[in-house]
Amino acid sequence: MKRRDFLITTCAAALAPRIALASAPFDLVAQPVIGQILPEGDPVTEMLGFNGSTPGPVLRARQGDTFDIRFLNQIDEGSAVHWHGLRIDNAMDGVPGMTQDVIETGAEFTYSFRAPDAGTFWYHSHNRSWEQVAKGLYGPLIVEEPTPPDVDHDLIVMIDDWRITEAGALVDGFENRHDQAHQGRLGNFARALVEPNTPVRRGDRVRLRLINVATDRIFPIELEGIDGKIVAFDGMPLPNPQEVSNLLFAPAQRADIIADVTSADQIAFVFPTRDDPYLLGKIPVEGANTTRQPSGIPALPPNEQKQPDLDNAVALTLTMQGGAMSRPASTQTDIWALNGQSGLTDTPLHRFERGQAARIRLVNDTRFPHGIHLHGHHFFEVGTDGSLGAFRDTSLVNAGGTRDIVCVFDNPGNWLLHCHMLGHQAAGMKTWVEVS
Missing domain, CATH: 2.60.40.420 (Cupredoxins -  blue copper proteins)
Incomplete structure (x- = not known):
């Protein structure tokens, strides 16, 4: 620019x-x-x-x-x-x-x-x-x-x-x-x-x-x-x-x-x-403005956040693959893939029962950052100390990096999970989950 x-x-x-x-x-x-x-x-x-x-x-x-x-x-x-x-x-x-x-x-x-x-x-x-x-x-x-x-x-x-x-x-x-x-x-x-x-x-x-x-x-x-x-x-x-x-x-x-x-x-x-x-x-x-008096900035009132049952949470891994300067997965059919698959398949990443929690490890095995977005839900980003951090719908994972997220899947339906770099989504970086 x-x-x-x-x-x-x-x-x-x-x-x-x-x-x-x-x-x-x-x-x-x-x-x-x-x-x-x-x-x-x-x-x-x-x-x-x-x-x-x-x-x-x-x-x-x-x-x-x-x-x-x-x-x-x-x-x-x-x-x-x-x-x-x-x-x-x-x-x-x-x-x-x-x-x-x-x-x-x-x-x-x-x-x-x-x-x-x-x-x-x-x-x-x-x-x-x-x-x-x-x-x-x-x-x-x-x-x-x-x-x-x-x-x-x-x-x-x-x-x-x-x-x-x-x-x-x-x-x-x-x-x-x-x-x-x-x-x-x-x-x-x-x-x-x-x-x-x-x-x-x-x-x-x-x-x-x-x-x-x-x-x-x-x-x-x-x-x-x-x-x-x-x-x-x-x-x-x-x-x-x-x-x-x-x-x-x-x-x-x-x-x-x-x-x-x-x-x-x-x-x-x-x-x-x-x-x-x-x-x-x-x-x-x-x-x-000469009338407003200095004061602290309080937190906003919280939205509902269901606390996950971490002891019984499903453990999943979502690996980002492909792109320039990277070796493609043997099963991918487009520029990008998630767990070796490009684009939407007939089978979801996982089928959840309503209210079930999952801890998903986002692994970026590529040379570029990706912003992973989950539809219909928010999730907790897990801190380096294992604590539950910000409650988000899109998480940025740097090239070569790893981030854990924890989500309570409580909204029934079929939900898209994809990279919100929309060019990456167009070229295969998307999957879906089912909540029954």
């Missing part, structure tokens, strides 16, 4: 207006759109989006409310919508070939599901997702706590990259095999999109909801101009808020940060590199 590609301001970073869905059905329309991805004054880009924009509208409800969404497909190929991170009924998960049929051009499908957890989630296409998400079929989904935390601003920050020409055209080659065998489709232009696009004041307390919506890029992020704590990962509150440092987001991962504005100029979202740091986006700071 060139330096100018990062030097953008929030004047060019606008999302669609907020929309509350709890009270009435809502139409979500996938359609071609024109996006201002490059800075204002540069050429626009032909993309895909929802309801006339990319990212799509902010879908909001309160915890326990029901989303009632009629999806209409007005693009020239089949699609479907996955509600990433929500622990909902299997039939509403939005995975063609597993939970529903693909929704063809001109057709529609009604998604109706209760929002059991408060937190930061998102929605995106799950048909040809490596292309449709790259073209803009995604948006934020926010489930508010019954009593939200005391903040002056609740801001969504969606981080993305695009492979784009100076004329504003998205570069073709979404199924480039070289990309898929390496890190995936990495863009040459990146931005942090902030919604709502309004200034804050020095002394304000803000909630930042960071979401990595890129198809393949892992984003390290440094925040400037605030002092606060990380209060949630992947929508799930942390029992003890953590310091804001060493933020690293695999595709699909999220973090909620509650912080006080300390700068008189701006809150900056910075991409650190070996050379100069690059500004992905900023929130302008204007004026000062």
Whole structure:
């Protein structure tokens, strides 16, 4: 990426207006759109989006409310919508070939599901997702706590990259095999999109909801101009808020940060590199809040976390294989494989009885990192001391690394388990589990 590609301001970073869905059905329309991805004054880009924009509208409800969404497909190929991170009924998960049929051009499908957890989630296409998400079929989904935390601003920050020409055209080659065998489709232009696009004041307390919506890029992020704590990962509150440092987001991962504005100029979202740091986006700071008094940052109210029976947990291993510069498994049939198998097979990785716990060792036997995402559930990442750590739906496993996760499989259905580097998923890195 060139330096100018990062030097953008929030004047060019606008999302669609907020929309509350709890009270009435809502139409979500996938359609071609024109996006201002490059800075204002540069050429626009032909993309895909929802309801006339990319990212799509902010879908909001309160915890326990029901989303009632009629999806209409007005693009020239089949699609479907996955509600990433929500622990909902299997039939509403939005995975063609597993939970529903693909929704063809001109057709529609009604998604109706209760929002059991408060937190930061998102929605995106799950048909040809490596292309449709790259073209803009995604948006934020926010489930508010019954009593939200005391903040002056609740801001969504969606981080993305695009492979784009100076004329504003998205570069073709979404199924480039070289990309898929390496890190995936990495863009040459990146931005942090902030919604709502309004200034804050020095002394304000803000909630930042960071979401990595890129198809393949892992984003390290440094925040400037605030002092606060990380209060949630992947929508799930942390029992003890953590310091804001060493933020690293695999595709699909999220973090909620509650912080006080300390700068008189701006809150900056910075991409650190070996050379100069690059500004992905900023929130302008204007004026000062002289009424808010300093106070500690408490933990968010917890969502339900069923404690696993570790003594009787099923022990499984999921080994990532293939890719460039690695010896393929003898049984794999595509670029990537999990336990020697590429793509979905007739037999699941494991069949669980409802409520059964599993400790799964994620082994990355490749030269590239992978973000492993489980549908319909969250899981505990196991610390180096054996303790149960953050409760997540996507776990980043470095090249050559190993990570244990522990999950209580309590949501019935057939659930996808895959790398959320979507180019890797497209080239074989996916499997599934069955919960009866």
